[in-house]
Amino acid sequence: MPSLQQTAPWKALTKHWQAIHHKKFQIQEMFQKDPQRSNQMRLQAVGITLDYSKNLLTQDTIKLLIELAHAAELLDSLHKMYAGACINSTEQRAALHIALRNRTERRFIVNKQDVMPRVRTVLKRMAKFVEQIRSGTWRGYSGKQITDVVNIGIGGSNLGPLMVTTALGHYHDGPKVHFVSNIDGTHIIETLKPLNPETTLFIIASKTFTTQETLTNACTAKDWLLKAYDNNLKAIAYHFVAISTATEKVAQFGIDTNHIFEFWDWVGGRYSLWSAIGLPIAIAIGMPRFYELLDGAHAMDQHFETAAFRENLPVLMALIGIWYTNFAGFSTQAILPYDQYLCYLPAYLQQLDMESNGKSVTKAGKPVDYATGPVIWGASGTDGQHAFYQLIHQGTQIIPCDFLLSVHSHNEVSDHHLKLLANGLAQTEALMRGRTYEESYQELIKQCYTPQAAAALAPHRVFSGNRPTNTLLVDKFTPYTLGALLALYEHKVFVQGAIWNVNSFDQWGVELGKQLAGVILKELQSGIASNDHDPSTHNLIQTIIQQRSQS
Numbered sequence: 001m002p003s004l005q006q007t008a009p010w011k012a013l014t015k016h017w018q019a020i021h022h023k024k025f026q027i028q029e030m031f032q033k034d035p036q037r038s039n040q041m042r043l044q045a046v047g048i049t050l051d052y053s054k055n056l057l058t059q060d061t062i063k064l065l066i067e068l069a070h071a072a073e074l075l076d077s078l079h080k081m082y083a084g085a086c087i088n089s090t091e092q093r094a095a096l097h098i099a100l101r102n103r104t105e106r107r108f109i110v111n112k113q114d115v116m117p118r119v120r121t122v123l124k125r126m127a128k129f130v131e132q133i134r135s136g137t138w139r140g141y142s143g144k145q146i147t148d149v150v151n152i153g154i155g156g157s158n159l160g161p162l163m164v165t166t167a168l169g170h171y172h173d174g175p176k177v178h179f180v181s182n183i184d185g186t187h188i189i190e191t192l193k194p195l196n197p198e199t200t201l202f203i204i205a206s207k208t209f210t211t212q213e214t215l216t217n218a219c220t221a222k223d224w225l226l227k228a229y230d231n232n233l234k235a236i237a238y239h240f241v242a243i244s245t246a247t248e249k250v251a252q253f254g255i256d257t258n259h260i261f262e263f264w265d266w267v268g269g270r271y272s273l274w275s276a277i278g279l280p281i282a283i284a285i286g287m288p289r290f291y292e293l294l295d296g297a298h299a300m301d302q303h304f305e306t307a308a309f310r311e312n313l314p315v316l317m318a319l320i321g322i323w324y325t326n327f328a329g330f331s332t333q334a335i336l337p338y339d340q341y342l343c344y345l346p347a348y349l350q351q352l353d354m355e356s357n358g359k360s361v362t363k364a365g366k367p368v369d370y371a372t373g374p375v376i377w378g379a380s381g382t383d384g385q386h387a388f389y390q391l392i393h394q395g396t397q398i399i400p401c402d403f404l405l406s407v408h409s410h411n412e413v414s415d416h417h418l419k420l421l422a423n424g425l426a427q428t429e430a431l432m433r434g435r436t437y438e439e440s441y442q443e444l445i446k447q448c449y450t451p452q453a454a455a456a457l458a459p460h461r462v463f464s465g466n467r468p469t470n471t472l473l474v475d476k477f478t479p480y481t482l483g484a485l486l487a488l489y490e491h492k493v494f495v496q497g498a499i500w501n502v503n504s505f506d507q508w509g510v511e512l513g514k515q516l517a518g519v520i521l522k523e524l525q526s527g528i529a530s531n532d533h534d535p536s537t538h539n540l541i542q543t544i545i546q547q548r549s550q551s
């Protein structure tokens with residue numbers, strides 16, 4: 001395969017962007033020139049409608065982007081993932097999160113073995129446990145029913161379950177579920193404050209069971225529990241379960257090995273909410289609804305695998321992202337869900353995308369000579385409108401946005417939802433339409449400004465417009481549609497990684513900081529700062545040591 005920049009479609013796309021830019025392409029004009037644009041740039045699959053017509057592109061752009069996908073052998077990468085090949089080459093692992101939500105008899109093979117029997121066994125064990133907790137047959141050591149579940153995990157062992165549990169808040173009918181991730185003692189102390197140890201269950205979620213934050217929080221939780229039970233170690237078995245691939249380490253920590261929910265090295269942390277890592281979700285909403293979440297994701301997996309690129313939601317969204325990142329030079333992307341329940345979605349997608357594609361070497365370890373993963377950020381609407389949207393509308397950077405809307409709300413109270421929808425749609429329209437100087441000036445005159453005052457104010461009220469957005473519309477954010485939506489973004493990230501030829505499934509960038517933190521921790525504990533640091537870090541360590549010794 002030639003280097004990406006040397007391929008014919010890449011060269012054509014570079015010229016194509018220059019032409020679009022040069023001609024001052026206006027999305028609004030494209031709607032006038034092509035009455036079919038809105039219908040043709042709209043795609044529906046698995047309950048999700050994607051309107052991508054308000055983008056800086058034409059049908060020719062899509063055609064060229066699809067050629068780029070072919071030149072980058074996307075289909076081959078897709079088949080490799082579905083075949084359980086070792087696509088996470090730096091860690092010698094497959095990436096088979098699709099197997100976790102496989103709802104058919106299909107086999108998924110890793111190292112010549114079908115993983116599906118083990119997947120189903122764990123799901124059955126989860127179902128039994130979830131039922132015991134929710135029905136109250138599982139009791140704490142003193143015989144009381146569990147009212148609160150605290151998930152202790154971080155990164156992929158936290159963000160996915162936290163986001164989905166919150167996103168499906170409407171369906172909660174089990175014990176209250178809490179999440180502790182940060183090593184900052186405040187997180188666990190504030191979480192435990194209102195809880196009763198006798199009615200609290202801890203889930204220690206860690207793939208490796210070596211993560212400093214999780215193990216530190218788990219130890220604090222254990223101390224808190226044992227204090228309530230006069231240090232009676234027997235209580236641990238009633239109040240602690242673990243989700244991990246590292247059975248021995250869990251046992252060393254003191255958790256009963258019968259209370260371990262297993263997953264496997266072919267499940268990446270940020271792709272793991274579909275595995276036993278989803279246990280807190282299932283406890284909150286019940287197993288049937290957890291299965292619906294898997295069903296939605298599975299339906300999207302099938303769509304991704306079988307739909308032609310032109311009709312393929314993840315592929316199209318990925319290609320539009322590549323168009324902006326590599327040819328237009330837009331380096332960030334905003335995720336704007338108009339749904340309060342989806343408040344953690346931007347943070348979740350931030351990890352999914354930035355940890356997967358924030359890479360600067362190819363799979364072969366050679367430096368890339370093109371941009372890779374963009375900065376992903378955002379917040380739920382309408383709050384963002386009163387905060388950072390200013391920059392999206394009038395700033396000097398162009399920020400492509402994904403607007404996520406639902407036709408119906410779980411909370412149809414008075415006209416809240418229509419107002420929410422009106423705001424979301426209005427933003428996409430305003431971003432595209434903009435407002436000229438003349439329009440601003442005339443509006444001000446109508447509002448009885450003097451011509452002089454109107455002329456002074458009008459430039460501040462000009463919106464350049466022509467700012468690109470995708471709109472994703474679902475009927476309602478149910479477990480099924482949420483599952484489909486998350487799988488859509490997972491595959492979008494996969495497609496981009498495949499085209500950029502980076503390994504989307506490793507995360508070596510988190511290592512160095514961890515190593516250095518270990519060194520600094522020893523110095524903070526001993527009160528002796530070494531001279532091995534740069535002067536800035538050394539001085540900061542010194543200052544902290546001095547100030548802590550005075551208090």
Ligand code: G6Q
Pocket residue numbers: 154155156157205206207208209210211214268269270271355507
């Ligand atoms: C995700 C990353 C990372 C990981 C956490 C927690 O893909 O690998 O976010 O999930 O570092 O790791 P453990 O689950 O091993 O504690």
